[in-house]
Amino acid sequence: MNEISSQVISSAAMRNDTRKANKRLTSLTNLPVATSNPPLAWDSAHGFAYPATPSDHPVWQLQTPSLILSPKQAVTNFKAIQQAFPYANVGYAMKSNPHPAILSALSRIDNAWFEVASKAEMEALKGLGVDGRRVFFSNPIKQMSHIKMAIEYGVRLFVFDSEAEVHKLAACAHLAGDEQLEVYVRMTVPHTGALWPLTHKFGVEARKAVSLLQLAQAHNLKPIGFAFHVGSQCTRPDTWAEALQTVAPAWKMAREAGIEVDMIDLGGGFPTRYTGPVPDASEVAAAVNAVLDECVPGVKRVFLEPGRGVCGSAGDMVLEVTGVADRPDGQTWLYVDGGFFSGLYEIPDGIRPAAQPIVREPRPFGMHTYRLAGPTCDSLDTLFEMRSPVELKLGDRIVLKSCGAYVYSVSSPFNGFDQPVVVTDDEWMIDMQQFAGIC
Numbered sequence: 001m002n003e004i005s006s007q008v009i010s011s012a013a014m015r016n017d018t019r020k021a022n023k024r025l026t027s028l029t030n031l032p033v034a035t036s037n038p039p040l041a042w043d044s045a046h047g048f049a050y051p052a053t054p055s056d057h058p059v060w061q062l063q064t065p066s067l068i069l070s071p072k073q074a075v076t077n078f079k080a081i082q083q084a085f086p087y088a089n090v091g092y093a094m095k096s097n098p099h100p101a102i103l104s105a106l107s108r109i110d111n112a113w114f115e116v117a118s119k120a121e122m123e124a125l126k127g128l129g130v131d132g133r134r135v136f137f138s139n140p141i142k143q144m145s146h147i148k149m150a151i152e153y154g155v156r157l158f159v160f161d162s163e164a165e166v167h168k169l170a171a172c173a174h175l176a177g178d179e180q181l182e183v184y185v186r187m188t189v190p191h192t193g194a195l196w197p198l199t200h201k202f203g204v205e206a207r208k209a210v211s212l213l214q215l216a217q218a219h220n221l222k223p224i225g226f227a228f229h230v231g232s233q234c235t236r237p238d239t240w241a242e243a244l245q246t247v248a249p250a251w252k253m254a255r256e257a258g259i260e261v262d263m264i265d266l267g268g269g270f271p272t273r274y275t276g277p278v279p280d281a282s283e284v285a286a287a288v289n290a291v292l293d294e295c296v297p298g299v300k301r302v303f304l305e306p307g308r309g310v311c312g313s314a315g316d317m318v319l320e321v322t323g324v325a326d327r328p329d330g331q332t333w334l335y336v337d338g339g340f341f342s343g344l345y346e347i348p349d350g351i352r353p354a355a356q357p358i359v360r361e362p363r364p365f366g367m368h369t370y371r372l373a374g375p376t377c378d379s380l381d382t383l384f385e386m387r388s389p390v391e392l393k394l395g396d397r398i399v400l401k402s403c404g405a406y407v408y409s410v411s412s413p414f415n416g417f418d419q420p421v422v423v424t425d426d427e428w429m430i431d432m433q434q435f436a437g438i439c
């Protein structure tokens with residue numbers, strides 16, 4: 001196949017044919033082909049071929065597995081959420097990607113807040129000069145040493161959802177001097193349309209939420225409102241509205257009980273585009289705006305905690321093909337050097353990145369179905385079925401799109417395999433937009 005001598009078609013007629021072939025590629029893979037994709041190459045003997053990526057392209061120089069981050073994209077995504085919710089304090093859920101390049105880019109945005117769950121996350125923010133007053137501590141169950149550090153750092157906003165947490169917070173409250181710690185209760189809400197529900201581990205119902213706020217008040221903490229999380233990768237804007245409707249009775253009960261709640265935290269859940277369209281932040285805002293005043297009348301502060309919606313599309317992975325095998329199940333398995341334990345652990349739950357094969361020389365175009373799998377010996381380490389428009393071989397590469405969220409922070413060296421090397425698109429002068437993800 002290496003010997004295929006090919007040339008890029010230049011005549012208008014051929015360009016037209018190329019567009020048609022690209023369309024065919026789209027329908028075969030059922031995914032859009034970006035107009036920025038290189039044109040299909042033409043070979044007189046074999047017809048259209050899958051295009052090569054020249055060997056001097058930086059995508060070949062990267063060590064694999066690599067995660068290429070785009071802090072600029074994270075900033076764009078963050079600002080889009082701020083714009084959609086101009087009345088809200090938007091706090092980046094840094095668990096989704098705490099890489100310093102992403103954090104420092106976001107920390108320079110006007111009125112950027114951060115959501116944290118642990119001491120180490122706060123240390124990272126402190127190191128970047130982020131003011132503790134711009135941080136909310138949204139882990140409902142916190143360790144005492146983390147609460148103490150938070151207060152010393154200047155954090156005054158804490159989520160809770162149990163009596164035990166009230167006692168922990170109250171025991172540390174003196175560290176804030178004359179200031180009161182502001183506390184709000186995590187409620188359990190519907191998660192329809194979320195690929196990664198977060199409702200079972202945390203959250204309480206309305207009546208319990210109000211009695212927790214009363215307990216907090218009795219312990220000299222300042223109860224200010226409620227928080228929820230509709231679940232990660234939530235593709236249904238109405239779910240935020242339904243969550244607000246679930247909070248509404250608690251809001252009313254709290255006010256009737258004399259608790260001056262004035263704050264609602266709408267959590268995260270903003271989706272990233274993987275293999276299909278997703279609503280953008282303004283569609284979520286429209287659903288929220290339609291019910292906000294009715295559900296939480298008199299609300300003065302609105303918080304948001306997006307993670308994936310900020311960094312998901314700000315990172316792509318580059319993997320190399322390290323093995324191919326036909327298995328008794330009739331499937332051809334394609335092994336790559338990054339997988340479940342490299343941080344792609346959400347794939348079995350349906351969060352499946354779009355892929356783009358990268359080859360060094362033009363190859364005949366033709367559909368091949370592969371079962372993609374990671375490098376370790378664990379059978380958990382399988383990824384997804386991939387319909388590739390080209391046959392793949394050892395040494396070829398695959399770009400996985402939108403791996404910016406929950407990959408860097410979760411990857412492990414299990415079985416002795418390298419974790420992804422993290423680079424930024426700027427430092428590598430690589431434009432990952434040209435690999436749109438076609439299968």
Ligand SMILES: Cc1ncc(COP(=O)(O)O)c(C=O)c1O
Pocket residue numbers: 093096115138139198229231232233267268269270305306307308309
């Ligand atoms: C409390 C809290 N806030 C925000 C987030 C961010 O969620 P997402 O990445 O879906 O926006 C999470 C994710 O686990 C969370 O637990």
